[in-house]
Amino acid sequence: MSPCSGLLIRHAQPHDWQRVTAVMPQWWGGRDLRVMLPSIFFEHFRTTSFVAEREEELVGFLVGFLCPTHADEAYVHFAGVHPVWRRAGLARDLYGRFCEVARADGRRSVRAVTSVVNRDSIAFHQRLGFLLLPGDLEIDGLPATGEPSVPEGAIVRFELRLDDLAAPAAAPEAATEAATRQTEGRG
């Protein structure tokens, strides 16, 4: 059974901003990063951003864009999954959809960053095949880069080469009603 059975996954809309930012502190374990995700992302990057819902409850999201400066790159700005729904493949599915949109636009790589303290995010990105990019610092053995916009002051940078991906991880349709089978024990 697909891990995302019973979910509606669709492109983000402006009205999603409020509900996404309402859950961020809890989903990020108390870290408050909402200032880094203003509502303009949900206005201007709808076609490269996704939300996942179960019976109208928000269970996941990804906000990304096609980089206007570097024509071969796309960038995931934020992604989050409801704690109850983690380790079920939902973020992998959302990244797969984003990668397909990026690939269709001729992008050859996807970049992302995360705070150096966010070990879950680092492990997740590495599991998806992202490589750590060099930084100007080393923190706990990780290549880090000073970044004053995050509370901890340092990030790690990732890159996924789309050429290296064997097969798309998810369909790129604008709005996909997942299979009607229910995922037991969740929601």
Ligand SMILES: CC(C)(COP(=O)(O)OP(=O)(O)OC[C@H]1O[C@@H](n2cnc3c(N)ncnc32)[C@H](O)[C@@H]1OP(=O)(O)O)[C@@H](O)C(=O)NCCC(=O)NCCS
């Ligand atoms: C990071 C996050 C988005 C992962 O979401 P998820 O839906 O649980 O991830 P998936 O289930 O799709 O996992 C994909 C792969 O990564 C692995 N993975 C996910 N979280 C992991 C963790 N904490 N440690 C190690 N591996 C992990 C999974 O085991 C899976 O591997 P597999 O497919 O080979 O079995 C989620 O933990 C989250 O929302 N964290 C808080 C917000 C955050 O930090 N966002 C990222 C920075 S913007």
